[in-house]
Amino acid sequence: MGKIKRIGVLTSGGDAPGMNAAIRAVVRSAIFYGCEAYGIYGGYQGLINGDIKRLRSQDVSNIIQRGGTILKSARSTEFRTEEGRAKAAAKLAEHKIDALVVIGGDGSFSGARLLIQEHDIPVVGIPGTIDNDLYGTDSTIGYDTAVNTAVEAVDKIKDTASAHNRLFFVEVMGRDAGFIALRVAIATGAEAVLVPEIDTDITDLEHFLEKDYDPKQSSGIVIVAEGDKAGGAYNVAQKVGEAHPEYDIRVSVLGHMQRGGSPSAFDRVLASQLGVAAVDALMDDQKSIMVGIMNKEIVHVPFNKTIKNSKGLNPELLNLVKILSNR
Ligand SMILES: Nc1ncnc2c1ncn2[C@@H]1O[C@H](COP(=O)(O)OP(=O)(O)OP(=O)(O)O)[C@@H](O)[C@H]1O
Numbered sequence: 092m093g094k095i096k097r098i099g100v101l102t103s104g105g106d107a108p109g110m111n112a113a114i115r116a117v118v119r120s121a122i123f124y125g126c127e128a129y130g131i132y133g134g135y136q137g138l139i140n141g142d143i144k145r146l147r148s149q150d151v152s153n154i155i156q157r158g159g160t161i162l163k164s165a166r167s168t169e170f171r172t173e174e175g176r177a178k179a180a181a182k183l184a185e186h187k188i189d190a191l192v193v194i195g196g197d198g199s200f201s202g203a204r205l206l207i208q209e210h211d212i213p214v215v216g217i218p219g220t221i222d223n224d225l226y227g228t229d230s231t232i233g234y235d236t237a238v239n240t241a242v243e244a245v246d247k248i249k250d251t252a253s254a255h256n257r258l259f260f261v262e263v264m265g266r267d268a269g270f271i272a273l274r275v276a277i278a279t280g281a282e283a284v285l286v287p288e289i290d291t292d293i294t295d296l297e298h299f300l301e302k303d304y305d306p307k308q309s310s311g312i313v314i315v316a317e318g319d320k321a322g323g324a325y326n327v328a329q330k331v332g333e334a335h336p337e338y339d340i341r342v343s344v345l346g347h348m349q350r351g352g353s354p355s356a357f358d359r360v361l362a363s364q365l366g367v368a369a370v371d372a373l374m375d376d377q378k379s380i381m382v383g384i385m386n387k388e389i390v391h392v393p394f395n396k397t398i399k400n401s402k403g404l405n406p407e408l409l410n411l412v413k414i415l416s417n418r
């Protein structure tokens with residue numbers, strides 16, 4: 092302990108509500124341990140460009156409740172190259188930053204791992220993505236807020252669906268993962284959920300809807316993850332509509348509203364815990380790990396593990412949608 096004096100922090104990939112709470116926790120715990128904290132603006136691209144500024148305690152005041160990220164986020168093509176990462180390492184050396192906290196998703200951690208391998212810089216990752224698609228943590232920062240945002244929107248859609256006996260296909264985010272879709276489907280009492288992890292059989296879905304949705308006297312909601320193999324809500328709606336012209340179908344794509352907004356209390360607390368845990372881990376000479384939460388306990392997961400493994404959807408929750416939509 093004591094080797095690390097200057098800690099850099101950046102946010103990378105898609106932003107997620109609660110990232111600001113995590114930045115605050117990293118900065119304040121770094122200062123608590125007698126270190127200096129540096130904000131890197133614009134993810135890995137900002138690091139390559141040297142967009143770096145010292146952050147003091149007051150710089151992270153009044154941000155715990157704000158969505159987005161004060162450090163901005165980016166997807167950097169240059170950082171994917173060895174030359175790009177060498178430039179990034181040189182900037183860290185120039186600012187005498189001896190450790191990094193990366194708040195982001197699986198891609199951001201893949202980049203971090205290469206930076207560690209090639210330049211021997213300690214990096215600890217904090218899982219920040221609304222998709223919740225990271226192995227080794229029960230929840231990622233932003234997931235709970237995104238689910239709550241989508242649930243609020245679907246509740247509103249249900250009011251109008253019910254008024255007109257309509258069948259709605261609501262698309263939620265999740266390019267490769269169905270965690271948001273599944274939780275939203277359960278929380279809104281949807282008739283069905285379509286997720287990228289499971290191949291969608293449209294005929295099966297139609298049979299299910301025939302049983303569940305009577306256009307003369309009921310309404311229905313199908314939650315579709317954007318990455319569903321059947322092609323998203325518009326495509327699924329079109330196929331079902333062709334087979335059932337008597338259905339009154341509408342589509343609603345919730346989109347990026349799910350990434351914004353004030354973080355839920357759950358995400359603020361999680362981000363605060365993980366921010367402190369990340370700095371604790373660096374003080375403890377850890378490098379190349381993600382901090383996560385499993386069964387309410389803080390865990391350290393090697394980047395190797397979280398990158399190579401994928402987190403599966405809970406089959407019991409999938410089954411729940413089927414059992415509970417049964418009329
Ligand atoms: N294999 C890789 N090698 C080097 N850098 C990478 C690699 N994968 C991703 N990165 C870097 O990390 C950045 C963020 O990755 P990505 O766009 O996959 O988002 P993410 O961190 O997975 O978050 P989310 O999926 O929530 O948007 C990329 O723009 C790139 O700079």
Ligand SMILES: O=P(O)(O)OC[C@H]1O[C@](O)(CO)[C@@H](O)[C@@H]1O
Nearest residue numbers: 105106220221222264265266267
């Ligand atoms: O519009 P962008 O920034 O490319 O990100 C879209 C993607 O980001 C995610 O929300 C993850 O942050 C995915 O579910 C979605 O497909």
Ligand SMILES: [Mg+2]
Nearest residue numbers: 104196197198
């Ligand atoms: Mg990702």
